[in-house]
Amino acid sequence: MTPAPPPALLEVAGVSVRFGAVQALDRVSLSVRRGEVIAIIGPNGAGKTTLLNVISGFYHPSEGHIRFEGRDRTRLAPYDVAALGIARTFQNVALFKGMSVLDNIMTGRLLKMKGSFLLDALYWGPAKAQELEHRAFVERIIDFLEIQAIRKTPAGRLPYGLQKRVELARALAAEPTLLLLDEPMAGMNVEEKEDMCRFILDVNREFGTTIALIEHDMSVVMDISDHVAALDYGRKIADGTPDEVRTDQAVIDAYLGVSHV
Amino acid sequence: MLEPGLDTFPKLALRNAQRIPRNVAIREKDLGIWQAYTWAQYVEQARLIALGLAALGLARGDKTAVVGDNRPELYWAMLATQALGGIPVPLYQDSIEKEMQYIVGHAEARFAVVEDQEQVDKLLHVREQCPMLEWIVYADPRGLRHYRERGLLGLDELQERGRKFAIDNPGHFDREVAKGAADDLAIILYTSGTTGQPKGAMLSHRNLMVTARNAIAHEGLTSSEEVLAYLPMAWAGDHMFSFAQSLVAGFTTNCPESAATVLHDLREIGPTYFFAPPRIWENILTSVMIRIDDASWVKRRMVHFFLDVARRVEERRLGRRAAAFGDRLLYALGRVLVYGPLRDNLGMRRIRIAYTAGEAIGPELLGFYRSLGVNVKQVYGMTESSALVSIQKDGDVKLDTVGTPLPEIEVRIAASGEVMYRGPGVFLGYHKNPEATAETLEGGWVHSGDAGVFDRDGHLKIIDRAKDLGRLADGTMFPPKYIENKLKFSPYVREAVCVGGERPFVGALINIDPGSVGNWAERRGIAYTSYTDLAQKPEVYELIRQEVARVNRSLLDEGPLAGAQIRRFLLLHKELDPDDQEITRTRKVRRGFIGQKYAGLIDALYSGGDHVKVEAQVTYEDGRTGTVRAEVRIHDAEAFAPGIVR
Numbered sequence: 001m002t003p004a005p006p007p008a009l010l011e012v013a014g015v016s017v018r019f020g021a022v023q024a025l026d027r028v029s030l031s032v033r034r035g036e037v038i039a040i041i042g043p044n045g046a047g048k049t050t051l052l053n054v055i056s057g058f059y060h061p062s063e064g065h066i067r068f069e070g071r072d073r074t075r076l077a078p079y080d081v082a083a084l085g086i087a088r089t090f091q092n093v094a095l096f097k098g099m100s101v102l103d104n105i106m107t108g109r110l111l112k113m114k115g116s117f118l119l120d121a122l123y124w125g126p127a128k129a130q131e132l133e134h135r136a137f138v139e140r141i142i143d144f145l146e147i148q149a150i151r152k153t154p155a156g157r158l159p160y161g162l163q164k165r166v167e168l169a170r171a172l173a174a175e176p177t178l179l180l181l182d183e184p185m186a187g188m189n190v191e192e193k194e195d196m197c198r199f200i201l202d203v204n205r206e207f208g209t210t211i212a213l214i215e216h217d218m219s220v221v222m223d224i225s226d227h228v229a230a231l232d233y234g235r236k237i238a239d240g241t242p243d244e245v246r247t248d249q250a251v252i253d254a255y256l257g258v259s260h261v
Numbered sequence: 262m263l264e265p266g267l268d269t270f271p272k273l274a275l276r277n278a279q280r281i282p283r284n285v286a287i288r289e290k291d292l293g294i295w296q297a298y299t300w301a302q303y304v305e306q307a308r309l310i311a312l313g314l315a316a317l318g319l320a321r322g323d324k325t326a327v328v329g330d331n332r333p334e335l336y337w338a339m340l341a342t343q344a345l346g347g348i349p350v351p352l353y354q355d356s357i358e359k360e361m362q363y364i365v366g367h368a369e370a371r372f373a374v375v376e377d378q379e380q381v382d383k384l385l386h387v388r389e390q391c392p393m394l395e396w397i398v399y400a401d402p403r404g405l406r407h408y409r410e411r412g413l414l415g416l417d418e419l420q421e422r423g424r425k426f427a428i429d430n431p432g433h434f435d436r437e438v439a440k441g442a443a444d445d446l447a448i449i450l451y452t453s454g455t456t457g458q459p460k461g462a463m464l465s466h467r468n469l470m471v472t473a474r475n476a477i478a479h480e481g482l483t484s485s486e487e488v489l490a491y492l493p494m495a496w497a498g499d500h501m502f503s504f505a506q507s508l509v510a511g512f513t514t515n516c517p518e519s520a521a522t523v524l525h526d527l528r529e530i531g532p533t534y535f536f537a538p539p540r541i542w543e544n545i546l547t548s549v550m551i552r553i554d555d556a557s558w559v560k561r562r563m564v565h566f567f568l569d570v571a572r573r574v575e576e577r578r579l580g581r582r583a584a585a586f587g588d589r590l591l592y593a594l595g596r597v598l599v600y601g602p603l604r605d606n607l608g609m610r611r612i613r614i615a616y617t618a619g620e621a622i623g624p625e626l627l628g629f630y631r632s633l634g635v636n637v638k639q640v641y642g643m644t645e646s647s648a649l650v651s652i653q654k655d656g657d658v659k660l661d662t663v664g665t666p667l668p669e670i671e672v673r674i675a676a677s678g679e680v681m682y683r684g685p686g687v688f689l690g691y692h693k694n695p696e697a698t699a700e701t702l703e704g705g706w707v708h709s710g711d712a713g714v715f716d717r718d719g720h721l722k723i724i725d726r727a728k729d730l731g732r733l734a735d736g737t738m739f740p741p742k743y744i745e746n747k748l749k750f751s752p753y754v755r756e757a758v759c760v761g762g763e764r765p766f767v768g769a770l771i772n773i774d775p776g777s778v779g780n781w782a783e784r785r786g787i788a789y790t791s792y793t794d795l796a797q798k799p800e801v802y803e804l805i806r807q808e809v810a811r812v813n814r815s816l817l818d819e820g821p822l823a824g825a826q827i828r829r830f831l832l833l834h835k836e837l838d839p840d841d842q843e844i845t846r847t848r849k850v851r852r853g854f855i856g857q858k859y860a861g862l863i864d865a866l867y868s869g870g871d872h873v874k875v876e877a878q879v880t881y882e883d884g885r886t887g888t889v890r891a892e893v894r895i896h897d898a899e900a901f902a903p904g905i906v907r
Contacts (some may be wrong), residue, residue: 044901060548100670109894135293136292139292139293139294140292142292142293143291143292148290148293148518148519148521148522149518149519149521149522149525151293202403202404205404205407206403206406
């Protein structure tokens with residue numbers, strides 16, 4: 001038998017979300033362990049993004065509870081959730097298109113900045129020291145994600161794959177404990193996907209960041225995740241190691257459609 | 262001769278650390294900021310690496326493979342290895358595993374100092390086949406925290422071991438440095454041969470130092486130069502500019518942030534001394550032209566106007582003639598309005614000396630930079646000559662030569678036409694390859710493998726690879742590619758194939774450029790239907806005849822090549838096409854195939870007739886084949902007798 005699991009970082013217990021007549025999530029329970037990469041899979045409309053939105057505070061569940069680091073966090077606003085150490089990226093890239101890559105990533109540091117309007121405006125004393133410190137941190141992320149060459153480029157001018165990487169950089173700038181990635185590899189070519197996989201794994205290993213991601217490419221899911229949960233019509237239909245989930249009959253029926261084996 | 266106390270690179274580094282400890286030796290852009298290391302720090306870093314390597318057991322004569330982008334740590338590792346009497350072997354960072362394995366195995370490297378995880382992964386694989394390789398040291402720990410392989414060590418950890426080793430072995434570093442001598446092997450540079458396995462050229466401290474020193478004196482370089490180190494460390498040129506010359510002259514080497522940021526970093530650094538192969542000069546020009554074309558109408562017109570002025574002035578200057586007074590005034594104005602800002606924008610404002618080498622550069626490309634006031638010069642050299650053989654002198658630049666030999670270097674042209682040289686920079690031989698050494702080194706003279714001639718002013722001209730050089734029936738030297746390139750410098754000539762091996766004279770098969778010739782014809786109201794039709798117009802023949810005459814006139818100036826003027830030519834009735842296997846996808850002429858396919862045409866060049874009927878198979882875009890019939894006219898070209906002044 002496997003040893004007793006370490007305490008969960010995030011506990012989703014019996015969460016339901018309803019939009020009018022649509023039951024987007026139906027009593028979903030999920031436990032995310034500290035330090036793991038968990039993939040959430042499922043066909044279109046299964047409720048994956050809704051689940052992420054519930055975790056990050058965009059939606060509030062009609063029933064059920066969310067516990068983060070052992071404390072109940074069911075009804076927090078998104079900025080409070082972010083302050084707790086949960087950062088995310090979006091399915092459709094949500095960057096400030098007119099701002100440089102550097103400035104976009106700096107916005108990820110906002111929660112860490114303690115400012116006084118006057119000092120900031122004068123760029124003097126503690127304000128300057130603080131700015132330098134944050135800039136140094138952001139530069140480490142730029143180096144880590146190998147985007148030095150586009151530091152000063154307006155985000156809107158970048159190709160899609162790079163925009164995704166910048167979004168990841170901004171999320172990392174918040175030094176999250178839990179990183180939520182909504183389809184980080186959607187719309188990428190093979191090479192971009194490989195790069196992104198490597199970055200996700202490196203983030204997980206170098207910073208110890210726990211990562212929950214939604215992904216459609218099954219080979220990617222099998223390669224990088226320690227733990228897979230499958231949703232269908234708002235219900236969780238499987239939960240386990242990649243191998244267990246891949247061979248789960250309910251998953252094959254609901255999601256993969258036809259077995260290729 | 263070398264000063265006795267300063268006859269190896271580690272000794273030179275120690276001198277720099279003593280004489281100019283606060284001067285910046287090397288810079289690297291890291292985390293968005295240029296981090297500078299003074300000579301004192303440079304030596305201290307190298308010393309700790311050396312002591313760390315000594316702690317791991319590096320003995321005199323051991324080899325250290327060095328792999329990665331240009332990084333201060335890797336330059337230090339080379340110096341550190343030399344300090345202990347070891348030999349650094351830099352490898353091309355993008356070479357595939359198999360190639361690395363060959364070189365690491367052939368060099369019998371016991372140590373490797375590499376940049377990052379990518380290289381560690383490659384070398385761990387290589388090590389499975391090369392058990393000689395004991396230690397792999399990496400500079401950037403990213404992604405390597407969880408590696409548990411034996412003999413794998415971070416640079417910080419290595420330097421830490423070095424500190425401990427120094428406590429137990431005081432004076433070790435200085436003693437080892439003092440043991441080095443001028444004729445010790447300083448480095449092995451593997452050349453990526455186009456055929457066969459790479460060969461490891463062995464260069465001594467003396468080879469590199471004397472060459473560096475002579476070139477520094479020749480070019481007037483000082484300790485305040487700034488150079489950008491962005492070309493592979495395994496390449497002899499980078500080793501000469503960023504390591505040997507930097508140590509000898511004490512100037513600053515700058516390492517860009519990443520391969521993708523080079524052009525940006527170039528602007529930030531504003532080097533005074535810069536090297537780029539023609540490919541990069543061309544890329545920079547293209548990116549400028551694109552931006553100019555995007556600019557507003559007024560700016561665009563202004564830029565093009567002043568670039569034309571600059572071109573006229575530069576042409577006069579190269580011919581050592583004064584420009585027209587009006588042009589001189591305009592040039593002065595252009596310097597303020599266009600040339601200065603443009604140079605600044607390219608990061609070339611401070612360039613005093615820039616080089617291009619490696620392959621032929623188009624005269625108009627070279628002319629463009631020179632006309633802006635960027636002092637780009639051609640150099641010639643190779644790994645076997647410690648990177649340098651000849652350089653164009655300031656104020657004595659020609660667009661199509663590689664200049665005059667450096668001090669202490671003798672160059673002669675062998676009877677076969679091959680360029681041979683000897684001098685203090687000539688390498689010691691190929692590592693563990695006496696056969697190749699014997700083929701290349703002959704009584705101190707190196708067979709360069711290039712064919713060349715000296716022009717009237719003593720400038721060396723490289724005309725072809727020696728093995729491609731042909732001979733006419735009377736023994737006259739005939740360099741087909743060289744003459745073809747001259748033809749192709751004309752905007753109206755797209756491709757050209759010269760024939761003449763074992764024939765009485767040189768003939769040319771020419772492909773006109775349908776775009777520019779079509780344009781030319783339209784402007785003159787010459788109607789045509791197809792490529793074949795256009796190519797057979799008498800006016801077009803006359804146009805090309807003038808181009809051929811231009812080439813012949815220029816050959817007249819080139820000593821033995823005066824006999825290789827084009828006597829007869831024809832315009833091909835179809836374009837040479839990779840689909841028809843006449844040229845490769847990279848637009849290299851497939852000489853043998855053309856010789857067979859167009860045998861009829863070539864015979865006609867030599868038979869004295871003035872036209873020939875041809876049929877040719879062509880492959881259409883959709884894969885169908887068809888036949889083109891045409892009557893191709895053959896023309897006599899205007900040739901010039903040598904010795905007659907125009």
